[in-house]
Amino acid sequence: MTDLSVNLNAVALLRNRRDLPWPSVTGLGRIALEAGASGLTVHPRPDERHTRRSDLPELKALIRSEFPDREFNIEGYPSGDFLDLVEEIAPHQVTLVPDEPGQATSDHGWDFVAHADRLTSIVTRLKEAGARVSLFSDPEPAGIEAAHATGTDRIELYTGPYGAAWDDAGAAAREVEKLGETADAAFALGLGVNAGHDLTVANLPALVARIPELAEVSIGHGLTADALTYGMAETVRRFRRACGQRV
Numbered sequence: 134m135t136d137l138s139v140n141l142n143a144v145a146l147l148r149n150r151r152d153l154p155w156p157s158v159t160g161l162g163r164i165a166l167e168a169g170a171s172g173l174t175v176h177p178r179p180d181e182r183h184t185r186r187s188d189l190p191e192l193k194a195l196i197r198s199e200f201p202d203r204e205f206n207i208e209g210y211p212s213g214d215f216l217d218l219v220e221e222i223a224p225h226q227v228t229l230v231p232d233e234p235g236q237a238t239s240d241h242g243w244d245f246v247a248h249a250d251r252l253t254s255i256v257t258r259l260k261e262a263g264a265r266v267s268l269f270s271d272p273e274p275a276g277i278e279a280a281h282a283t284g285t286d287r288i289e290l291y292t293g294p295y296g297a298a299w300d301d302a303g304a305a306a307r308e309v310e311k312l313g314e315t316a317d318a319a320f321a322l323g324l325g326v327n328a329g330h331d332l333t334v335a336n337l338p339a340l341v342a343r344i345p346e347l348a349e350v351s352i353g354h355g356l357t358a359d360a361l362t363y364g365m366a367e368t369v370r371r372f373r374r375a376c377g378q379r380v
């Protein structure tokens with residue numbers, strides 16, 4: 134079964150339009166967990182335009198006190214500040230993403246060969262601190278052996294090109310096959326596989342059908358957009374069904 138982790142970045146972006154505490158990032162996280170999300174994801178960026186550093190202890194406390202069987206996943210570029218932050222918060226999973234500080238959103242995975250030494254030492258540090266580590270990965274099977282060599286537990290497949298191809302059935306089928314072949318290469322080496330970026334209720338079923346052992350999807354933009362129409366709780370249930378969960 135594929136778990137659904139709800140990314141709260143888009144909720145935080147809406148909140149940050151005003152100097153007001155709503156929509157509440159923690160409050161909507163609670164609704165998502167009550168509706169059966171397996172966890173919460175945040176991607177704090179250096180400019181704090183989405184989730185802020187100050188959101189993280191609250192979200193950690195929410196999960197620890199009210200939903201101890203769910204997971205907190207923190208994503209981001211492994212700067213010194215980011216690594217200090219995740220060591221302080223101690224989430225269940227840390228997903229390392231090769232974003233430049235000013236980047237609008239994530240748009241590629243790691244070059245595992247070029248960053249082999251640095252990633253290996255960071256993965257070691259985070260695993261020693263008790264986190265599961267996942268590395269953001271392009272849908273490219275050739276890179277997976279180098280990803281595995283870093284000692285990472287999982288990869289997260291970058292599904293942006295698949296999301297972008299969705300309106301063209303042939304292109305979407307090609308993209309899902311590339312994702313599937315990359316996942317197969319990861320499974321063959323014993324890695325777990327997550328996925329995320331531009332996933333929707335429409336495009337999830339074909340992804341999960343091609344990769345039935347997909348451990349987790351983290352979804353923010355499309356899920357938050359749907360929550361404006363259906364409400365957060367009903368939206369989480371819709372996405373869980375699209376993941377193949379019985380709801």
Ligand SMILES: CC(=O)[C@@H](O)[C@H](O)COP(=O)(O)O
Pocket residue numbers: 140142143176183208230237238239269329330353354
């Ligand atoms: C790694 C990844 O794909 C997500 O964390 C994504 O970066 C979230 O996007 P936003 O921060 O733009 O909502």
Ligand SMILES: NCC(=O)COP(=O)(O)O
Pocket residue numbers: 140174208289328329330331332351352353354355356
């Ligand atoms: N890791 C991907 C993620 O958390 C959410 O990406 P998106 O659904 O906001 O594109």
